[in-house]
Amino acid sequence: MSDILVVGSLAYDTISTPSGRADRILGGSANYFSVAASQFAQVHVIGVVGQDYDEADIRLLADKGVDVTGMQRVSGKTFHWEGSYKGDLNEAVTIETALNVFADFDPQLSEAHKKCDYVFLANIDPDLQISVLNQVKSPKLVASDTMNLWIDIKKNSLLKVIERVDLLTINENESKLLTRTTNAIAASKEILRMGPKAVVIKRGEYGFVMATHEGYFILPAMPVPEVIDPTGAGDTFAGGLMGYLAKTNQSLSTEKLKQACLSGTVMASFTIQDFGLNRLRSLTASDFETRKQEFLKVITL
Amino acid sequence: MSDILVVGSLAYDTISTPSGRADRILGGSANYFSVAASQFAQVHVIGVVGQDYDEADIRLLADKGVDVTGMQRVSGKTFHWEGSYKGDLNEAVTIETALNVFADFDPQLSEAHKKCDYVFLANIDPDLQISVLNQVKSPKLVASDTMNLWIDIKKNSLLKVIERVDLLTINENESKLLTRTTNAIAASKEILRMGPKAVVIKRGEYGFVMATHEGYFILPAMPVPEVIDPTGAGDTFAGGLMGYLAKTNQSLSTEKLKQACLSGTVMASFTIQDFGLNRLRSLTASDFETRKQEFLKVITL
Numbered sequence: 001m002s003d004i005l006v007v008g009s010l011a012y013d014t015i016s017t018p019s020g021r022a023d024r025i026l027g028g029s030a031n032y033f034s035v036a037a038s039q040f041a042q043v044h045v046i047g048v049v050g051q052d053y054d055e056a057d058i059r060l061l062a063d064k065g066v067d068v069t070g071m072q073r074v075s076g077k078t079f080h081w082e083g084s085y086k087g088d089l090n091e092a093v094t095i096e097t098a099l100n101v102f103a104d105f106d107p108q109l110s111e112a113h114k115k116c117d118y119v120f121l122a123n124i125d126p127d128l129q130i131s132v133l134n135q136v137k138s139p140k141l142v143a144s145d146t147m148n149l150w151i152d153i154k155k156n157s158l159l160k161v162i163e164r165v166d167l168l169t170i171n172e173n174e175s176k177l178l179t180r181t182t183n184a185i186a187a188s189k190e191i192l193r194m195g196p197k198a199v200v201i202k203r204g205e206y207g208f209v210m211a212t213h214e215g216y217f218i219l220p221a222m223p224v225p226e227v228i229d230p231t232g233a234g235d236t237f238a239g240g241l242m243g244y245l246a247k248t249n250q251s252l253s254t255e256k257l258k259q260a261c262l263s264g265t266v267m268a269s270f271t272i273q274d275f276g277l278n279r280l281r282s283l284t285a286s287d288f289e290t291r292k293q294e295f296l297k298v299i300t301l
Numbered sequence: 302m303s304d305i306l307v308v309g310s311l312a313y314d315t316i317s318t319p320s321g322r323a324d325r326i327l328g329g330s331a332n333y334f335s336v337a338a339s340q341f342a343q344v345h346v347i348g349v350v351g352q353d354y355d356e357a358d359i360r361l362l363a364d365k366g367v368d369v370t371g372m373q374r375v376s377g378k379t380f381h382w383e384g385s386y387k388g389d390l391n392e393a394v395t396i397e398t399a400l401n402v403f404a405d406f407d408p409q410l411s412e413a414h415k416k417c418d419y420v421f422l423a424n425i426d427p428d429l430q431i432s433v434l435n436q437v438k439s440p441k442l443v444a445s446d447t448m449n450l451w452i453d454i455k456k457n458s459l460l461k462v463i464e465r466v467d468l469l470t471i472n473e474n475e476s477k478l479l480t481r482t483t484n485a486i487a488a489s490k491e492i493l494r495m496g497p498k499a500v501v502i503k504r505g506e507y508g509f510v511m512a513t514h515e516g517y518f519i520l521p522a523m524p525v526p527e528v529i530d531p532t533g534a535g536d537t538f539a540g541g542l543m544g545y546l547a548k549t550n551q552s553l554s555t556e557k558l559k560q561a562c563l564s565g566t567v568m569a570s571f572t573i574q575d576f577g578l579n580r581l582r583s584l585t586a587s588d589f590e591t592r593k594q595e596f597l598k599v600i601t602l
Contacts, residue, residue, distance in 0.1 A: 018483070087483075182319070182388075183506070185524040205484070206507040207521060216599050220508060220519040223486040258602050298517050299600070301559050 002249050004242055005113055005139075006033050007046040007132045008122025008235070009102065010053070010071065014082040015275060017089070019228045025276040026057050028079065029122035029145070032232035035280050036239025036267045037120075038064040039288060041246035044113055046070040046132065050078040050101040060281060070113055076101040089227050090204030091173065109135040118246045120238055121165070123147050126157035133164060141251060143167040145238060151178050163195035166252055169238050172203045184209045185216070197252050200241070200261060202234050210261050214254045217261065222269035222295040229275045233268040236280060240267030266292045303550050305543055306414055306440075307334050308347040308433045309423025309536070310403065311354065311372065315383040316576060318390070320529045326577040327358050329380065330423035330446070333533035336581050337540025337568045338421075339365040340589060342547035345414055347371040347433065351379040351402045361582060371414055377402040390531050391505030392474065410436040419547045421539055422466070424448050427458035434465060442552060444468040446539060452479050464496035467553055470539050473504045485510045486517070498553050501542070501562060503535050511562050515555045518562065523570035523596040530576045534569040537581060541568030567593045 008030030015022050030047045037043045044067040049058075053073060062068050077100040083092040105128060114137045121129040121144035129144055136142075144165045150158045151174060158178075162168055168191055172184050179190035184201045188211035191199040201209040205227070207220040241264035250256040269291060273279045309331030316323050331348045338344045345368040350359075354374060363369050378401040384393040406429060415438045422430040422445035430445055437443075445466045451459045452475060459479075463469055469492055473485050480491035485502045489512035492500040502510040506528070508521040542565035551557040570592060574580045 183524075183528070185526065203507065206504065209521075209524070216524065218521040218524065218599050220510075220521055223484075223510070223517065223519065225486065227484070262602060296602075298519050301563060301597075 002118065002246050003042040003044060003116045004037050004118040004120065004246050005044045005046065005109075005116035005136065006030050006037070006120040006122060007107055007128070008033060008120075008124055009079050010045075010047040010049050011079040011081055013231060013276065014080070015229055015231055016084040017229050018085070019226070020275075022229070022275040024080070026060070027081065027231060027276055029124070029232075029235040031057075031061070031277060032235035032271065032280070033120060033122055033239040033242075034061055034066045035064055035277060036236045036271075037243035037246070038066050039240075039267070039283065039285065040243030040263075041118070043067065044070055044116060046107050046109065046113065048072045048074060048101050048105045050074065050076045053078045060277070070107075070110065074101050083231070085230060089230050090206075092231065107132055107135075117141070118242055119143070120242050121145070121161065122235060122238070126150050126154050126161045129161045130157065133161065141166050141245060143169060143238065143242060145169045145234065146174065147171075148174050148177055159194065162191070165196055167198045167200065168196045169200045169202060169234065169241075171234065172201050175199075175201045185211075188216070198257055200237075200264075202237060204230065204233070207265060208237070208261060210257060212252070212254050212257065217254070217258050219261065219265060219299060221265055222291065222298065224269055224273050227272045230272050231276065232271050232280075236271040237264035237268040240264035262292070262295075266295055269295070303419065303547050304343040304345060304417045305338050305419040305421065305547050306345045306347065306410075306417035306437065307331050307338070307421040307423060308408055308429070309334060309421070309425055310380050311346075311348040311350050312380040312382055314532060314577065315381070316530055316532055317385040318530050319386070320527070321576070323530070323576040325381070327361070328382065328532060328577055330425070330533075330536040332358075332362070332578060333536035333572065333581070334421060334423055334540040334543075335362055335367045336365055336578060337537045337572075338544035338547070339367050340541075340568070340584065340586065341544030341564075342419070344368065345371055345417060347408050347410065347414065349373045349375060349402050349406045351375065351377045354379045361578070371408075371411065375402050384532065386531060390528050391507075393532065408433055408436075418442070419543055421445070421543050422462065423536060423539070427451050427455050427462045430462045431458065434462070442467050442546060444470060444539065444543060446470045446535065447475065448472070449475050449478055460495065463492070466497055468499045468501065469497045470501045470503060470535065470542075472535065473502050476500075476502045486512075489517070499558055501538075501565075503538060505531065505534070508566060509538070509562060511558060513553070513555050513558065518555070518559050520562065520566060520600060522566055523592065523599065525570055525574050528573045531573050532577065533572050533581075537572040538565035538569040541565035563593070563596075567596055570596070
């Protein structure tokens with residue numbers, strides 16, 4: 001079935017940006033991804049939360065039609081990340097990561113979840129990504145994301161994930177770290193050699209490079225008047241991308257990936273306009289379509 | 302007449318990049334601009350060189366059809382710039398600037414030069430830019446460039462130039478410095494308030510933002526397998542842009558500016574592939590057209 005399964009973090013974040021500070025607001029890769037992808041397709045979320053996780057934050061997903069039966073609530077506290085953005089809004093400085101209930105997370109998929117055709121392994125421990133990947137039956141398309149932490153401390157596991165996914169999404173700096181190259185084009189070539197059919201290198205306000213064995217596709221990001229909080233932009237991008245592919249039931253042709261990336265970058269432009277999920281949660285299909293048309297004007301000769 | 306007048310530096314540069322080092326090679330904004338623009342239109346160059354300037358370096362321009370009668374040779378040494386690029390190829394660190402004969406440069410235009418329709422005031426002392434601007438009779442389009450040095454030490458003169466030009470080209474960091482803003486979109490709005498009808502904010506490997514009162518146009522740069530030396534990319538961009546406008550005898554409509562920026566960014570992608578003018582000087586119309594088509598594939602949905 002053309003449903004999307006996502007495994008990732010459900011978190012509370014404390015974030016400082018030049019625009020202000022937000023304490024313990026809803027975050028986590030699986031939340032950003034699910035809200036974005038739910039604009040286009042049926043999403044099933046796999047994750048773990050603690051006793052402190054607000055029922056309203058589960059309802060947020062449920063109200064978007066997301067299947068939350070794969071969310072476990074266990075004793076302990078919810079994953080918490082504290083980060084800060086200084087001059088460079090393209091890169092967060094992590095102040096503290098408290099894994100909490102995430103430390104013992106061992107995702108077990110239901111029979112229904114195992115049959116999802118589109119799978120997104122958000123940025124979590126690559127051993128957990130492998131565990132989920134081993135449980136899904138015959139997915140049509142698997143994508144994953146990662147971060148510098150896993151490149152530093154679990155590179156072997158990470159390489160095993162990358163070898164098995166169809167698409168990797170990764171930040172530009174992390175793509176250089178992973179491949180020991182100095183530019184996004186060289187990094188994308190190395191990543192394609194590692195196994196994926198496609199890679200999307202995310203450049204923050206500068207957009208992205210999408211590469212397949214057929215060639216490159218490069219776009220800037222949609223500019224917004226003011227970036228309030230860039231947290232979650234990458235996961236939102238992935239949600240818009242996977243949502244588009246699932247909705248149109250597409251595999252990884254370069255042409256369809258271009259449209260999917262367009263969907264991702266337009267979606268991400270909303271996330272950065274407010275703290276956390278504040279802007280994304282109220283997004284309508286009409287907001288999305290209007291901005292997509294604006295963006296097409298900005299990039300079209 | 303649809304000819305282009307450019308005033309700028311004719312220089313010898315000593316450049317270190319991660320790819321190597323080049324000692325006292327031909328450089329200067331007017332050289333990069335002229336070689337690029339001469340692909341499309343008749344260029345007249347205004348500048349000054351010292352006794353050490355090689356005749357072969359004048360012939361390089363003359364062989365491209367550039368009118369070099371506005372180049373003065375005076376006693377003393379040619380302008381010399383020494384710079385280095387470290388990890389970030391988007392930004393040069395200046396090690397030494399020796400103005401030499403440029404210190405007493407007082408450009409006097411011939412009657413023919415005063416009648417040029419397209420004028421580019423390359424990155425030089427804004428008082429010299431004003432002097433040239435006061436001599437041209439009724440140009441159809443005037444563009445200028447600048448750098449952090451003039452923003453720091455001659456801001457008043459610079460603002461007078463900006464007020465009078467139709468188009469400003471400027472690096473992203475310098476646009477933020479000039480306008481005291483933190484992003485390219487905000488900077489472009491401020492610059493449009495200063496007088497120009499259009500501004501192009503150059504982002505190095507990330508391309509550019511072009512803004513007019515009608516809206517924005519944003520493109521990434523054409524990726525090349527290896528950036529050897531980014532020096533002159535901005536002046537090459539301006540040359541490709543002004544050359545396109547002069548050739549097609551265009552004023553500043555947003556649609557024509559888009560095509561002109563495309564021409565500029567494609568042209569600049571050659572400059573960075575070798576030290577100094579090495580790649581640009583041998584460029585053919587067919588090389589340019591081939592890469593333009595490649596670039597269109599990379600950015601087109």
